[in-house]
Every structure is written in C-alpha cells, then in structure tokens.
Amino acid sequence: MPTTPALDAVLAQVDQGLDASLERLFHLLRIRSISTDPAYAEDCRKAADWIAGELNALGFAASxxxxxxHPVVVAHGPEQPGPHVLFYAHYDVQPVDPLELWHTDPFxxxxxxxDGRKIIVARGASDDKGQMLTFIEACRAWKQATGALPIRISMMLEGxxxxxxxxxxxxxxDNAAELKADIALVCDTDMWDRTTPSITTMLRGLVADEIEITAADKDLHSGMFGNAARNPNQVLAEIIASLRAPDGSVTLPGFYEDVAEIPAEVKAQWDGLGFDEAKFLGQVGLSQPAGESKRSVLEMLWARPTCEINGMIGGYTGDGFKTVIPSKARAKISFRLxxxxxPQKIRAAFRAHVEAMLPPDCTVKFTPHGGSPAITVPADGEFLARALQGLSxxxxxxAVITGSGGSIPVAGDFKSILGLDTxxxxxxHVDDQIHSPNEKYDLESFHRGIRSWVRVLAALAA
Amino acid sequence: MPTTPALDAVLAQVDQGLDASLERLFHLLRIRSISTDPAYAEDCRKAADWIAGELNALGFAASxxxxxxHPVVVAHGPEQPGPHVLFYAHYDVQPVDPLELWHTDPFxxxxxxxDGRKIIVARGASDDKGQMLTFIEACRAWKQATGALPIRISMMLEGxxxxxxxxxxxxxxDNAAELKADIALVCDTDMWDRTTPSITTMLRGLVADEIEITAADKDLHSGMFGNAARNPNQVLAEIIASLRAPDGSVTLPGFYEDVAEIPAEVKAQWDGLGFDEAKFLGQVGLSQPAGESKRSVLEMLWARPTCEINGMIGGYTGDGFKTVIPSKARAKISFRLxxxxxPQKIRAAFRAHVEAMLPPDCTVKFTPHGGSPAITVPADGEFLARALQGLSxxxxxxAVITGSGGSIPVAGDFKSILGLDTxxxxxxHVDDQIHSPNEKYDLESFHRGIRSWVRVLAALAA
Structure with a gap:
C-alpha cells in the first residue's frame, strides 16, 4: 500500500520519539505488577493508574x-468515522523466581x-508491557504528528x-454495551520469525481436569497387601495409558468427531512457511515428534487437539524407598481443543471414560480447572486483510497467517461475550524467555512494533 | 509345658514391671529415628546409643x-549352656507423612x-520399636527375677x-565370626489373629527399583509443544500399565517361571486357618481382591509374587493447574518374590522390559533399592517346635505356622551369610497401621509379647 504524507509523518514521529517511548516503557517495567502475589496488589494498582493517566493525556477518556x-483500565478515544477497534493487552507480569538466575534486577x-541485537531486559519487557506499549505509542505518534487518531479506538487493559x-x-x-466495537486487537503473540510478521487466527482451547483415584481407605504395606489390594497408582497409570492409542491419537469416544481437516489452502500456506520440525524439536532435546503419527508437527500444534498429563503423583516420592500401596493417586490432565x-462435551467424555475404567472398590473425585473453546478468525475477513497489508x-x-498451540481465553470471551472477532x-520472539528469568524484548520488536501498529491503524482506516 | 518356679517368677516380674517397660518404650518412641531421611541421622544415632546403654545396664556387652x-547395635550376653540365639529387630521407623492424617503427634x-482395647499410638509403636522391646524387656525380667538370662543371647539391632x-x-x-549363633530370632511379624500366636516360616523376597524417564531436556509449555513433544508422564503410565495383564498377572517374561505351586499339605493347613477374605479386605475399605483372578487372597499374599507401584511423580502436582509437559517422570516399583x-533375574527382566518400551528420544535411569530372595524355614526343626510350645x-x-507377604531381607542374610535359620x-496385628498414619501396637501385644518371649527363652533352654 502506498504511504501518504500523513502516514510518513507519523512514522517519522515514531522514530524521533523512540527514546521517549523507551523511557515510558522503562517507567512501567519498574512497577512490580505481579498479579498472582497479593503482596504486589498496590503495584498492580499503580501500573493501572499510570496507564490510565498516560491515555488521558493522549485524549482518551480513561480510568x-x-x-x-486488580483493576481493568478502560479507555475510549474520540468518535471517528471508520471501524471502531477494541485493543487488549495486560499490564500484569509473572513472578520472577528463581531470582538467582536473573543476570540483572528484573525490575x-x-x-x-x-547476538548483535539490542534487547530490553526486564520482567514484562515482552509479556506484555512491551507489547502493550507498541500500540499505545503508535496512538501517541498519530496524535502528535496529526493531532488525531485515524480511527475510533477503545482499550481494555487487564491486570x-x-x-x-x-x-x-x-x-x-457487566460492561458489554460500553465495550462494543467492530473488531478486537490483541498484542500478546509472536512474529513468525525475526523478519516475518504474522497474525494468529487459530488458537487452541483448553479443558483442564484433575482426578483423584481412591482405593483402600488408608495407605497399605505392600508386603502385607500387595497382590490382593487394589493399587491406585496402577489404576491411574492404566487410565492414563488408555488415553492414547498406539498411533498417538487420543482414544476418548467422539474426541475427533467435531474436528475438521484444515482447508487445503491453509495447509498449502503452512507448508510454505518452511517450518523446520527437526529444529523445533531439537531446541528442547527431542528429535522425533510424538502424538499422531500421520500429522505434521505444525498441524499437530495448531490444528489438532491433544491430551497431556501435566502432573501425576501417588505414593512415596521422596528419597529412598517406601513399600507402600497408597490410598490415593492424583493426576492433572488437560486437553487442548x-x-x-x-469443552463441556470433552470434559464429560473424559469423565465418563475414567468412570468406566474404574475397577471395583475404586472411587474418583474430579476437580475442574477451567475450560475455553478454540478460536478461529475467518480467513476471508476484511479487517484481517487490511491488517496483514499494514504489517507487510x-x-x-x-505477513503470514499462523495458528498457535496455546490458548488465549480472552479471545474466546471477545467472541462469546461481545460477539467480536480478534x-x-x-x-x-520465541527466545524472549517470557515467564522465565532474563525475559527480554528485542529493541527492534518495540520500535518496529510501534511502526507496525501505526500502519495497521492506517490500513484499518482506509 | 509345665511352668517352673523360676519361670513363674519371671512372668510375675513382667507383670509388675509393665509400667516401667512402657516408660522405656515411650522414651524410645519419642526419638525420631526416620532412617530414610538424612535430616534424622542424629536421631538414629541417639536411638542406637540409648538401646546400647540399656543393654549394657542389663549385663550385655553392647555398643x-x-x-x-546408621549404627548397628551389637550386644552379647554372658556365656551359657544350651543354644545361642541371635536376636534381630530394628530401631528405625518409616517417615510420618501425610502428617495431617495423624490424630496425635507421631512422636x-x-x-x-x-474398640475396648488399650493401644499404644506412635510411629514405630508396632514396627518395630514395640516389638523389639518385647524381647529386651523379656531379657530384663529374666535378669531381674533370676539374676541371669536362661540361654546365651546375642543381639543385632539395625537402623x-x-x-x-x-x-x-x-x-x-565383616563380623560373621562374632555374630555366629545357633538360630536367629526376629521380632517384626504379626500374630495370626488376636488370640493365636504364630511363627512365620515363609517370607516373600523383594526387588525394589526406581525409574526416571526423561524426554525433552527442559519442562515445556503444553500449549506450545503439546501433541508434538513426548510427555514422560504418558510414557511412564504406559510402562506401568503394561506390567499387569487384564487377569491381574504380572506380564514380565519369565516372571512365574520359577514359582512352584504350594504343596497340597501346606494348602490344606492354610485352608484350615479359616482366613476371612472379606474381613481382611474390609478392614481397609476394600471388598474385592485385585491381583491374580484365580488365586485365593492368602495364596496371593504368601505364595505368589507381585509387582507394586509404590510411588510415582511427574510434572506439576501442587495446588491449581500448570500446563506443563515435564522433562522427567519417576516411579518407585517393587516386586515381592x-x-x-x-532377585537378579527379576530386576534384569524388569529393566529389559522398560527399555524395550521406551519410545524415541526417551532415556531411563534406574536406581536399585535393594533385593532379597524369599525365605522358607524348614517346618520340622527342633527350635521351631520349642518356640511354638512356648507361644502356645x-x-x-x-501356635500356628504361617507365611507372610512381606519381606524381611535379614532372614535371607542370616541364611546366606551366617548359615542360620530364622x-x-x-x-x-494387621490393624496396626504400620507405615501409615496413626500406627499403634496393642498394649496386650506389648505385655503378652514380653511374656511370650520369657516362655520361648525358657523353652529353648529346656
């Protein structure tokens, strides 16, 4: 798309203002907004207040x-012709432990x-304060260079x-009427690689469940009872083993019933991405894909459901040995959809399967740990096409269209609560070490991220 | 067997001294001699020192x-005519977790x-501090009432x-010459029921192994890698599940190869014991036997080998949920023989089976946790007959002759290293909850246990 004098001016403003943008990012990164730890509740409030203040200064009605x-920052820009977008990001961060593995103070x-690139190192640099500010600084550049935002923009920034x-x-x-818009924008994902921007249009959903199998009403001595008493470790292992067929598929009845094959054109596009399976697995010390034996890794991650045993425990697991037959064994199991x-149907099928496998004298207790459906953004939408153009x-x-094996529940909520595609x-980048020590965001991600949003907003306004 | 004035005096001494005996037992029970946890090494030493001190005071040369x-307490009583016995018990105890299930402080x-009976509640009350003191207090009663032990007694008390x-x-x-005796006595087993004393002549052996399965070289996010990366929890569960056939038998090749059917006369004797399967299982909240579907419970416990999963752990097992694919998963697995x-052959068969089941990219680390063969004491021995008489x-x-599903490796070592039958x-009692929360020893077990040993020592001396 050809640039316009206005767009050129805004982009120039981004470049000139980069140091000031960085200063604002650093200010936000210094606020210890760790949401999971109640000790940092005041820091979370501080981060929210600071953001609301910045947005008010830019002409938003923000609070x-x-x-x-923790608070949700809601901001509304002035009325404008053209589409109305609702931008989402989050100002809270993960805990920083193990602190001793950080080379610098995370805050x-x-x-x-x-590797020859400049990086911003701090907790939240990438996830998600850095990403959030790419959008806010893009709005600022529009305001500074042209005196206005190019389209109507609202924001919902959570903690x-x-x-x-x-x-x-x-x-x-509760605020559905106020939050109505034409499309949601979320800045919390990766580029395809260092030089290729992408829009994620497929996200897997999640069903997480915990099961606790009880056999005897107390722990038993395996000498005194072994071979005669039911061992819940064995029962749990048999249940878990039964969840996967030898070909790697998940065995739950009806599990693949509602799973469509990906359209040929999407498959062709994915094949064209040049995804290197060996490299992807090699980075974590693996060489061969597990899972469904006839599917590519990319397909398995983006377009196929899975069942993963995220945790299991039963009996004595400390040092040494204890010849116990435990009374109980537990597992945390999740399904990516x-x-x-x-999600309801999958949870029900899982529970029915577990109950059907229970041998005599065993009981099971289920504890749900949340569930959300998968999200697919229609590949032929006008907003998607414009945004891709801006990034390109x-x-x-x-820019490429990608899937993601992970789940971003807010995208599901935008659809189900507000009726919005995202x-x-x-x-x-995959090496940003989000959730880990020494989190970083490439300076290029920040700078060109701002420039990218400037262009995407222009494209959406066009 | 008729009593003698001396025997009567010793038994009277036991009755009079019971409170003092209990005080000594309580002193020993307060020492936290958990042998498997290095944090309690000092407590183990303290227990050993206290016992050695008590035995020295009784005229033993003990250290x-x-x-x-942890130390081994060795004690030798004065030379005497008649048989020389070597008594064995252990002063260490099992860990106490889960602590929250105890109704009182385990120490x-x-x-x-x-149920109308007095019980002593503490970790080790039954296994094996209470049992150990029945013998030591019997020696004390002999010493106090007659000034001497009735036969030559050595002891080896381990931690x-x-x-x-x-x-x-x-x-x-290393100390075989010093430990030579005519027969070994071990106090670490059950009575047949509340009123029937027994001598155990068949003990199962034990092979214990730990396996650690490693897949990726780090923990992975199950959204980013799930379905493509090997999950060691799943691999471990499949290995464990494969160890038992649907009919409850153990699947290792050659597992039953050297297992003989029990002789008809032994089977007849066992049938005569009136063992109540429903009651045995009912006491721990079970109603149906697991294990080999065509064997009686008594046969499964005393004369059939088993495979038990004593512990397993992998991934996130705390509160809440974490969508992790762990790098490693571990299990502690034992076989009763x-x-x-x-034992060597079974361990080798197990390891070969695990290795054969390993999928690509997975490695396994084995950690052995001891092994001992099963033991059978000849049913026609003179010492056995005398001891049965004393108990009767x-x-x-x-008194009846029984088997035991448990393993007491030292009985195998007495045979192979010192040439001694045990x-x-x-x-x-089976409801003593050894290895479990709220372990107890009936006060009657303690009191009449002491009296029983007084009589057994008299019978051996006769």
Whole structure:
C-alpha cells in the first residue's frame, strides 16, 4: 500500500520519539505488577493508574476500573468515522523466581546486546508491557504528528492475565454495551520469525481436569497387601495409558468427531512457511515428534487437539524407598481443543471414560480447572486483510497467517461475550524467555512494533 | 509345658514391671529415628546409643557400631549352656507423612482406647520399636527375677530396615565370626489373629527399583509443544500399565517361571486357618481382591509374587493447574518374590522390559533399592517346635505356622551369610497401621509379647 504524507509523518514521529517511548516503557517495567502475589496488589494498582493517566493525556477518556481483583483500565478515544477497534493487552507480569538466575534486577530494565541485537531486559519487557506499549505509542505518534487518531479506538487493559483472569469475563459481561466495537486487537503473540510478521487466527482451547483415584481407605504395606489390594497408582497409570492409542491419537469416544481437516489452502500456506520440525524439536532435546503419527508437527500444534498429563503423583516420592500401596493417586490432565470442539462435551467424555475404567472398590473425585473453546478468525475477513497489508508494508515481506498451540481465553470471551472477532498481532520472539528469568524484548520488536501498529491503524482506516 | 518356679517368677516380674517397660518404650518412641531421611541421622544415632546403654545396664556387652549409614547395635550376653540365639529387630521407623492424617503427634506416644482395647499410638509403636522391646524387656525380667538370662543371647539391632538396609549385609559379612549363633530370632511379624500366636516360616523376597524417564531436556509449555513433544508422564503410565495383564498377572517374561505351586499339605493347613477374605479386605475399605483372578487372597499374599507401584511423580502436582509437559517422570516399583525366584533375574527382566518400551528420544535411569530372595524355614526343626510350645503355653492355644507377604531381607542374610535359620515371632496385628498414619501396637501385644518371649527363652533352654 502506498504511504501518504500523513502516514510518513507519523512514522517519522515514531522514530524521533523512540527514546521517549523507551523511557515510558522503562517507567512501567519498574512497577512490580505481579498479579498472582497479593503482596504486589498496590503495584498492580499503580501500573493501572499510570496507564490510565498516560491515555488521558493522549485524549482518551480513561480510568482504572475496580474489580474484585486488580483493576481493568478502560479507555475510549474520540468518535471517528471508520471501524471502531477494541485493543487488549495486560499490564500484569509473572513472578520472577528463581531470582538467582536473573543476570540483572528484573525490575530495573536495561538495554543489553545479545547476538548483535539490542534487547530490553526486564520482567514484562515482552509479556506484555512491551507489547502493550507498541500500540499505545503508535496512538501517541498519530496524535502528535496529526493531532488525531485515524480511527475510533477503545482499550481494555487487564491486570490478571498471569493469574487466572477470573474477574475479566464478568467485567466484560457487566460492561458489554460500553465495550462494543467492530473488531478486537490483541498484542500478546509472536512474529513468525525475526523478519516475518504474522497474525494468529487459530488458537487452541483448553479443558483442564484433575482426578483423584481412591482405593483402600488408608495407605497399605505392600508386603502385607500387595497382590490382593487394589493399587491406585496402577489404576491411574492404566487410565492414563488408555488415553492414547498406539498411533498417538487420543482414544476418548467422539474426541475427533467435531474436528475438521484444515482447508487445503491453509495447509498449502503452512507448508510454505518452511517450518523446520527437526529444529523445533531439537531446541528442547527431542528429535522425533510424538502424538499422531500421520500429522505434521505444525498441524499437530495448531490444528489438532491433544491430551497431556501435566502432573501425576501417588505414593512415596521422596528419597529412598517406601513399600507402600497408597490410598490415593492424583493426576492433572488437560486437553487442548481445536475449532468445533465443545469443552463441556470433552470434559464429560473424559469423565465418563475414567468412570468406566474404574475397577471395583475404586472411587474418583474430579476437580475442574477451567475450560475455553478454540478460536478461529475467518480467513476471508476484511479487517484481517487490511491488517496483514499494514504489517507487510512495514516489514517489506508478506505477513503470514499462523495458528498457535496455546490458548488465549480472552479471545474466546471477545467472541462469546461481545460477539467480536480478534486479530492477534504481536512482535515477540520465541527466545524472549517470557515467564522465565532474563525475559527480554528485542529493541527492534518495540520500535518496529510501534511502526507496525501505526500502519495497521492506517490500513484499518482506509 | 509345665511352668517352673523360676519361670513363674519371671512372668510375675513382667507383670509388675509393665509400667516401667512402657516408660522405656515411650522414651524410645519419642526419638525420631526416620532412617530414610538424612535430616534424622542424629536421631538414629541417639536411638542406637540409648538401646546400647540399656543393654549394657542389663549385663550385655553392647555398643552402637558405626556403618556407612546408621549404627548397628551389637550386644552379647554372658556365656551359657544350651543354644545361642541371635536376636534381630530394628530401631528405625518409616517417615510420618501425610502428617495431617495423624490424630496425635507421631512422636508423642500415647495410650488410647480402640474398640475396648488399650493401644499404644506412635510411629514405630508396632514396627518395630514395640516389638523389639518385647524381647529386651523379656531379657530384663529374666535378669531381674533370676539374676541371669536362661540361654546365651546375642543381639543385632539395625537402623536401616525401613530405608533399604544396604549397609547391614556387609556389616554381617565383616563380623560373621562374632555374630555366629545357633538360630536367629526376629521380632517384626504379626500374630495370626488376636488370640493365636504364630511363627512365620515363609517370607516373600523383594526387588525394589526406581525409574526416571526423561524426554525433552527442559519442562515445556503444553500449549506450545503439546501433541508434538513426548510427555514422560504418558510414557511412564504406559510402562506401568503394561506390567499387569487384564487377569491381574504380572506380564514380565519369565516372571512365574520359577514359582512352584504350594504343596497340597501346606494348602490344606492354610485352608484350615479359616482366613476371612472379606474381613481382611474390609478392614481397609476394600471388598474385592485385585491381583491374580484365580488365586485365593492368602495364596496371593504368601505364595505368589507381585509387582507394586509404590510411588510415582511427574510434572506439576501442587495446588491449581500448570500446563506443563515435564522433562522427567519417576516411579518407585517393587516386586515381592516367592521361594525359587532370583532377585537378579527379576530386576534384569524388569529393566529389559522398560527399555524395550521406551519410545524415541526417551532415556531411563534406574536406581536399585535393594533385593532379597524369599525365605522358607524348614517346618520340622527342633527350635521351631520349642518356640511354638512356648507361644502356645502363653496364649493357651496352639501356635500356628504361617507365611507372610512381606519381606524381611535379614532372614535371607542370616541364611546366606551366617548359615542360620530364622524364627520369625511377632505380636503385631494387621490393624496396626504400620507405615501409615496413626500406627499403634496393642498394649496386650506389648505385655503378652514380653511374656511370650520369657516362655520361648525358657523353652529353648529346656
């Protein structure tokens, strides 16, 4: 898309203002907004207030709204012709332990060099304060260079994404009328690679369940009872083993019933991404894909559901040995879902399967740990096409459409509560070490992320 | 057997001295001699020193001998005519977790009432401090009432029975000449029922192994990698599930190869014991036997080998949920062996089976936790007959010969290292909750256990 004098001016403003943008980012990174730890509740409030203040200064009507947990910042820009977008990001961060593995103070942001690239090192640099500010600074550049935003923009910036986010859906329901827009924008995802921007249009959903199998009503001595008493470790292992067939598929009845094959054109596009399976697995010390034996890794991650045993425990697990037959054994099991799958139905099928496998004298207790459906953004939408164009213009090569194996529940909430499709656009990289020590955001991600949003907003306005 | 004035005096001494005996038991129960946890090494030493001190005061030449682990108390009574017995028990105890299931502090022994009987509640009350003191207090009563022990008595009291006992066999080999005797006595077993004393002549052996399965070289996010990365929890569960066939038998190749059917006369004797399967299982909240579907419970426990998963752990097992694919998963697995089975052969078969099941990219680390063959004591020995008589005299009904599903490796070592047969005589009950919360020893077990040993020593001296 050809640039306009206005767009050129805004982009120039981004470049000139980069140092000031960084200063604002550093200010936000210094606020210890760890949402999961009640000790940092005041820091979370501080972060929300600071953001609301910045947005008000930019002409938004912004405020930090109370919830039963941390505040949600809601901001509305002036009325404009063209589409109305609702931007989402989160200002809370993960805890920083193990602190001793950080090379610098996680809340004292620094510019460092890594492999010849400049990086911003701090907790939240990438996830999600850095990403959030790419959008806010893009708005600022528009305002400074042209005196106005190019389209109507609202924002909803939450503070509990890293700690379960249970208060956001009720907040959205309570304020659904106010939050109405034409499309949601989320900045919390990766680029495809260092030079290729991407929009994530498929996100897997999640059903998480915990099961506790009880056999005898007390722990038993395996000498005194072994071979005659039911061992819940054995029962649990048999249940877990039964969840996967030898070909790697999940055995729950009806599990794949609502799973569609990906359209040929999407498959062709994914094949064209040049995804290197060996490299992907090699980075974590693996060489061969597990899972469904006839599917590519990318397909398995983006377009196929899975069942994972996230935790299991039973009996004596300390040092040494204890010849016990425990009374109970537990497992935490999750299913990643793809488009079309109903979380309720999968949970019910799982529980029915477990109950059907229970031998005599065994009982099971289920504890649900949340569930959300998968999200697919229609690949033929006008907003998607425009946003892709904006990204392509900035990076000088076509932006790609990708899936993600992870789950971003807010995208599901945008759809179910507000009826909005979501464009997931982000500038993070897989080596950003989010949730880990020494989290970083490439300076290029920040700078060109701002420029990218400037162009995406222009494209959406066009 | 008729009593003698001397025997009567010793039995009277037991009755009069019971409160003092209990005080000594409580002192020992307060020492936290958990052998498997290095944090309690000092407590183990304290227990050994206290016992050695008590035995020295009784005229034994006793000392706590160092080993690479916890000390072994060795004591020798004065030379006497008649047989020379070597008594064995252990002063170490199992860990106490889960602590929250205890109704009282496990190391603050108490006398309580249960179903109209007085019970001593504490970790080790039954296994094996209470049982050990029945013998020591019997020696004390002999000494106090007659000024001497009735036969020559040596003792070997170990502190690593609950944690693999790796240091005892080398200790026995190093001190074989000193430990020579005519027969070994072990107090670590049950009575047949509340009123019927028994001597155990068949003990299962044990092979314990730990396996650690590693897949990726780090923990992974199950959204980013789930379905493509090997999950070691799943691999471990499949290995465990594969160890049992649907009919409850153990699947290892050759597992039953050296297992003989029990002789008809033994089977007849066992049938005559009137063992109540429903009651046995009912006491721990079970109603149907697991294990081999065509065997009786008694046969499964005493004469059939088993495989038990004593512990397993992998991934996130705390509160809440974490969508992790762990790098590693571990299990502690043991096999109970019967006469004829070779521990080495079973361990090798197990490891070969695990290795054969390993999928690509997975490695396994094995950690052995001890192994011992099963033991059978000849049923026609003179010492056995005398000891049975002593027990029958105390309880007023014939003592019975039984098997045991548990393993007492030291009985195998007595045979192989010192050439000694072992008489396993104990006063515990199946509801003692050994290795479990709220372990107890009936006050009657303690009191009449002491009296029983007084009579057994008299019978051996005759």
């Amino acid at each position: 930090a709204r109370p919830t039963p947990g 004292d942001p620094q510019i460092r060099e890594k 509990e994404e890293e700690s379960g986010g249970k208060n956001l859906p009720p907040f959205m329901r 793809v488009s079309g799958m109903d 213009d900035e990076w000088g090569k076509p 464009l997931l656009i982000g500038f993070a | 706590a001998r160092p080993t690479p682990g 603050d022994p108490q006398i309580r009432e249960k 690593e029975e609950e944690s693999g006992g790796k240091n005892l066999p080398p200790f026995m080999r 019967v006469s004829g089975m070779d 005299d105390e309880w007023g009904k014939p 008489l396993l005589i104990g006063f515990a």
